[in-house]
Amino acid sequence: MALPGEPIACERLPVLSLESIRAEQDLQLRYTETRYSTLLAKPAESSGLLEYRHHDGSMIKQEQQPRQRQFILSGKQAEVHARGKVRTIKLPQGHTLGWLHTLMAAVARRDPGLLAGIQNVSCYQSSEGWAIRLYQETAQPGADSRRPSKQGTKTEQLILSGRQLTLLALERQVNKRTTSSMRFAAAESP
Amino acid sequence: MSLQAGRLALALFVAALLGLFIASQISISYSLADFLPAAQTPAQKLLLQQLEQPAAANLTVLAVRGPDSQAPTEAQLSNVIESLRESGLYSTVRSSLSDIDLAKAWQQLADVRFLLVASDYSVAGLQAAFAGLRDELELLQDPELLEIAARDPYLSLRELFEALPTVGGAATGGQWTTPDGHSLLLAESSAAAFDVAAQQTLYAATSEWFAQQFAAAGLQLELGGMGAISAQMATHIQQEARWRSILASSLLLLLLLVFLRDARLVLLGAVPLLFAALAGLLTLVLGFERVHGITLAFGFTLLGVAIDYPLHLFHHARGRTLQQAARQVWPTIRLGVLSTIAVYLAMAMAGSQGLAQLGVFTASGLLVAALCTRYVVPAMMPGELHATVQQASTAVGRTATLRFWPALLVVGLGLGLAWPLTSERSIWSHDLSDLSPVPASLLKREASYASSIGMPDPRYSLVLEHAELQPLLQASERLSARLRQAQRRLELGAYSSISQVLPSEQRQLQRRASIPHSAELAARLEQAAAAEGMATPAFGAFLEDAERARTQPLLSDSQLLKTPLREFVGSHLEQTANGWRAHVRLYDLRNPAELTAMFSQDPSVIMLDQKAASNELVMQYRSQVIDLLAIAGLLVAVGLIIRLGVRRGLWCLCSVGGALLTTALLLLQFSGPLTIYHLVALLLVLGIGLDYALFRCREEQDVFGRLASARAIMVCALSTMVVFVTLGLSALPALSALGISVSLGAALSYGITRAGSWP
Numbered sequence: 001m002a003l004p005g006e007p008i009a010c011e012r013l014p015v016l017s018l019e020s021i022r023a024e025q026d027l028q029l030r031y032t033e034t035r036y037s038t039l040l041a042k043p044a045e046s047s048g049l050l051e052y053r054h055h056d057g058s059m060i061k062q063e064q065q066p067r068q069r070q071f072i073l074s075g076k077q078a079e080v081h082a083r084g085k086v087r088t089i090k091l092p093q094g095h096t097l098g099w100l101h102t103l104m105a106a107v108a109r110r111d112p113g114l115l116a117g118i119q120n121v122s123c124y125q126s127s128e129g130w131a132i133r134l135y136q137e138t139a140q141p142g143a144d145s146r147r148p149s150k151q152g153t154k155t156e157q158l159i160l161s162g163r164q165l166t167l168l169a170l171e172r173q174v175n176k177r178t179t180s181s182m183r184f185a186a187a188e189s190p
Numbered sequence: 191m192s193l194q195a196g197r198l199a200l201a202l203f204v205a206a207l208l209g210l211f212i213a214s215q216i217s218i219s220y221s222l223a224d225f226l227p228a229a230q231t232p233a234q235k236l237l238l239q240q241l242e243q244p245a246a247a248n249l250t251v252l253a254v255r256g257p258d259s260q261a262p263t264e265a266q267l268s269n270v271i272e273s274l275r276e277s278g279l280y281s282t283v284r285s286s287l288s289d290i291d292l293a294k295a296w297q298q299l300a301d302v303r304f305l306l307v308a309s310d311y312s313v314a315g316l317q318a319a320f321a322g323l324r325d326e327l328e329l330l331q332d333p334e335l336l337e338i339a340a341r342d343p344y345l346s347l348r349e350l351f352e353a354l355p356t357v358g359g360a361a362t363g364g365q366w367t368t369p370d371g372h373s374l375l376l377a378e379s380s381a382a383a384f385d386v387a388a389q390q391t392l393y394a395a396t397s398e399w400f401a402q403q404f405a406a407a408g409l410q411l412e413l414g415g416m417g418a419i420s421a422q423m424a425t426h427i428q429q430e431a432r433w434r435s436i437l438a439s440s441l442l443l444l445l446l447l448v449f450l451r452d453a454r455l456v457l458l459g460a461v462p463l464l465f466a467a468l469a470g471l472l473t474l475v476l477g478f479e480r481v482h483g484i485t486l487a488f489g490f491t492l493l494g495v496a497i498d499y500p501l502h503l504f505h506h507a508r509g510r511t512l513q514q515a516a517r518q519v520w521p522t523i524r525l526g527v528l529s530t531i532a533v534y535l536a537m538a539m540a541g542s543q544g545l546a547q548l549g550v551f552t553a554s555g556l557l558v559a560a561l562c563t564r565y566v567v568p569a570m571m572p573g574e575l576h577a578t579v580q581q582a583s584t585a586v587g588r589t590a591t592l593r594f595w596p597a598l599l600v601v602g603l604g605l606g607l608a609w610p611l612t613s614e615r616s617i618w619s620h621d622l623s624d625l626s627p628v629p630a631s632l633l634k635r636e637a638s639y640a641s642s643i644g645m646p647d648p649r650y651s652l653v654l655e656h657a658e659l660q661p662l663l664q665a666s667e668r669l670s671a672r673l674r675q676a677q678r679r680l681e682l683g684a685y686s687s688i689s690q691v692l693p694s695e696q697r698q699l700q701r702r703a704s705i706p707h708s709a710e711l712a713a714r715l716e717q718a719a720a721a722e723g724m725a726t727p728a729f730g731a732f733l734e735d736a737e738r739a740r741t742q743p744l745l746s747d748s749q750l751l752k753t754p755l756r757e758f759v760g761s762h763l764e765q766t767a768n769g770w771r772a773h774v775r776l777y778d779l780r781n782p783a784e785l786t787a788m789f790s791q792d793p794s795v796i797m798l799d800q801k802a803a804s805n806e807l808v809m810q811y812r813s814q815v816i817d818l819l820a821i822a823g824l825l826v827a828v829g830l831i832i833r834l835g836v837r838r839g840l841w842c843l844c845s846v847g848g849a850l851l852t853t854a855l856l857l858l859q860f861s862g863p864l865t866i867y868h869l870v871a872l873l874l875v876l877g878i879g880l881d882y883a884l885f886r887c888r889e890e891q892d893v894f895g896r897l898a899s900a901r902a903i904m905v906c907a908l909s910t911m912v913v914f915v916t917l918g919l920s921a922l923p924a925l926s927a928l929g930i931s932v933s934l935g936a937a938l939s940y941g942i943t944r945a946g947s948w949p
Contacts, residue, residue, distance in 0.1 A: 035327060037327055037336070039339060039724055040324075040723060040724060044327075044723065076264075080325055082322075097328065097329075
């Protein structure tokens with residue numbers, strides 16, 4: 001996805017947009033996700049609710065279709081609740097869910113400065129709104145950072161609406177191939 | 191009278207040669223186990239072995255804190271880990287068990303995973319594996335992990351690693367953090383915990399590396415773990431002992447100069463001490479393979495009484511030659527030395543190598559000091575000594591009137607003061623940890639690290655032993671099954687055993703036989719994949735691996751030593767002189783009574799209760815030492831009565847016993863149950879008290895002899911108190927206990943013998 005415009009410091013994301021969300025309220029987003037994997041017979045469609053909880057700073061990804069599953073992110077851990085079992089796993093650094101968690105915290109707490117703690121993150125103003133893009137590992141210094149670079153690069157990009165600062169999409173690419181794509185409905189917060 | 195410089199130089203030359211020989215031969219150990227008696231029960235044997243070779247001894251804990259005492263940020267901690275790995279100071283660095291690189295572990299263990307982990311190859315089992323995989327596709331983002339999942343849909347190795355609550359802690363995935371905000375790292379080095387010099391070097395290098403790299407960023411570092419503690423304590427003790435020794439020696443020198451008024455005599459007075467130390471060390475070097483650090487520390491302290499011999503000699507040499515004075519005081523010194531040596535030799539037979547060394551070192555040292563005083567010192571300074579003692583008073587006779595009541599009164603007062611306690615408090619400390627020179631604050635900090643990292647229960651563990659490895663592994667599997675069944679009843683959080691990573695050959699054969707034939711497995715896999723929406727072709731490598739595993743050789747313990755499981759194997763399985771030993775570690779045990787009920791009467795399992803075993807050992811040790819000392823005391827008593835007559839002999843015994851008993855009572859009152867430090871101090875008090883009593887009650891040739899003895903005893907007592915009060919003011923528990931006990935004992939010995947032989 002082409003992203004016009006020059007990168008800006010993420011701390012300069014327009015705070016005004018964040019004011020559309022009340023700070024003390026939990027942030028909820030409906031999402032639909034398409035997951036691609038060589039292990040799957042066909043791309044897996046799923047949908048559910050993404051929630052940032054103010055009281056403990058955790059994020060819950062509640063998959064509702066086609067099956068009930070829940071991911072609870074707290075700190076650097078992810079709890080997977082599925083089929084009556086709970087598994088706790090340390091989230092690898094730079095994992096999409098971890099990044100999404102930080103991003104939701106930045107939005108919900110009206111603190112874009114939280115994004116400064118993430119390495120290799122760039123923010124852009126695009127025609128669709130504000131875009132935040134994450135580059136990892138093999139991104140070459142001086143190369144056009146808006147394009148996925150050579151073999152082995154993992155990129156994630158996420159687009160936010162400039163007016164409502166609503167998460168619109170999150171795509172993850174590994175080896176030039178999209179492995180997951182999330183689309184978000186409007187925020188349910190007033 | 192002149193000092194024979196040539197003879198002194200010859201003596202010093204001989205001393206230097208002996209010193210060089212000793213330095214080239216001596217090997218020092220620091221194991222506390224050497225100071226305990228031979229173990230009687232299997233649990234005691236294990237305890238002693240663990241004291242000698244503690245588990246996780248080569249691990250250092252690095253506790254990192256950010257600026258303003260806040261926890262460090264993730265980026266800061268990552269920098270520390272990366273920099274530490276690059277520094278080359280440690281072979282491995284981890285911030286949690288999850289730091290084990292699954293991709294790397296996969297390379298080393300992929301081929302044996304079918305033997306390591308039991309998998310269900312039925313359609314239902316495969317379907318469950320695929321369902322689990324689908325659940326976690328969200329988390330399997332790395333291409334390496336996806337590749338592993340394609341070859342191992344059960345994710346069996348990850349499951350294996352996550353189930354190990356190893357020395358590295360429970361695999362809950364979180365960062366190890368203490369309640370006060372330190373992030374913990376575990377680093378493994380090649381330096382053994384008891385190699386104090388290597389640990390001190392590592393400690394200094396780590397501190398310097400951290401200061402250079404991170405001090406500017408405001409990060410703070412604390413080092414923990416057994417090696418770091420021993421390095422810290424060694425440095426602290428060396429510094430403390432050094433400056434206190436310099437201070438005590440300076441004060442002693444000043445005191446001797448004031449009383450002897452002759453620098454040459456002060457110099458000569460050091461000769462018996464020098465040769466006593468050399469003789470003690472030579473005996474140890476010739477008689478023992480290695481010399482214990484505690485032997486040296488305590489031994490040199492016990493030799494302190496040897497300074498009394500030349501002081502008696504010099505004070506009795508007024509208007510005489512040293513040879514004449516030596517002949518005069520020799521019978522008393524000889525009786526005192528032989529009595530003291532009898533006690534030390536009794537201690538040497540107490541059954542522990544450390545005490546044997548201490549007894550032999552002190553006995554040989556004191557014997558040489560006495561002989562040196564009798565024969566060497568006088569030869570170095572021929573001619574008459576000028577009068578250095580005060581003039582005689584007419585009130586003083588040639589012999590003293592001996593009175594028993596001062597000793598009885600002091601003991602009575604001591605008993606009165608301490609009696610209320612004796613019914614409430616144990617006289618002797620049973621706790622092995624009381625022997626530790628490590629301050630309580632450091633021990634508390636270590637406990638906090640251990641708890642944050644998720645170390646196993648420090649008190650209880652289970653041990654299996656067998657001459658052969660395979661029966662041991664089978665027994666371990668049976669024990670694991672029992673623990674699994676009883677886990678709820680035991681209120682046991684988790685346990686770890688060698689069976690988790692090294693199945694017996696019997697079990698491996700069962701697992702290998704359970705792998706279906708390739709065609710059969712492919713059919714099952716296709717059916718399960720279809721049900722879960724998985725792509726069958728993606729798992730082709732799994733089918734190939736499974737087919738190969740059907741004929742692969744069995745896994746051995748040595749294979750695991752080249753993998754990330756090496757540390758786990760090392761802390762759960764060991765080869766002993768008699769065969770093999772497996773340790774089962776327990777985590778978060780809430781119902782130890784049930785554990786005791788389950789295993790205390792089971793001969794196939796050794797239930798190690800560290801506290802009970804160590805208490806038992808200490809009690810046994812104390813009982814042996816006290817029995818032997820009582821026998822030695824009786825022999826000494828009989829010897830003294832025979833040699834001195836009933837009244838004088840009994841007076842000596844009463845004075846020494848009174849001082850000892852009162853010292854012990856006062857220590858009990860003011861510092862709690864008595865430990866080995868107090869026992870060593872009481873032995874020194876015995877030597878000192880005996881020396882004072884023998885010289886107080888001896889029949890002198892004239893009234894000046896009485897005055898000389900009185901003055902010599904006063905100088906001896908003052909010098910002892912100067913030295914030991916200096917040590918007693920130390921913040922180190924061992925030095926403080928020793929210093930306070932000896933100075934108190936010396937003061938009481940002096941007071942009792944002085945009041946009991948008036949005028």
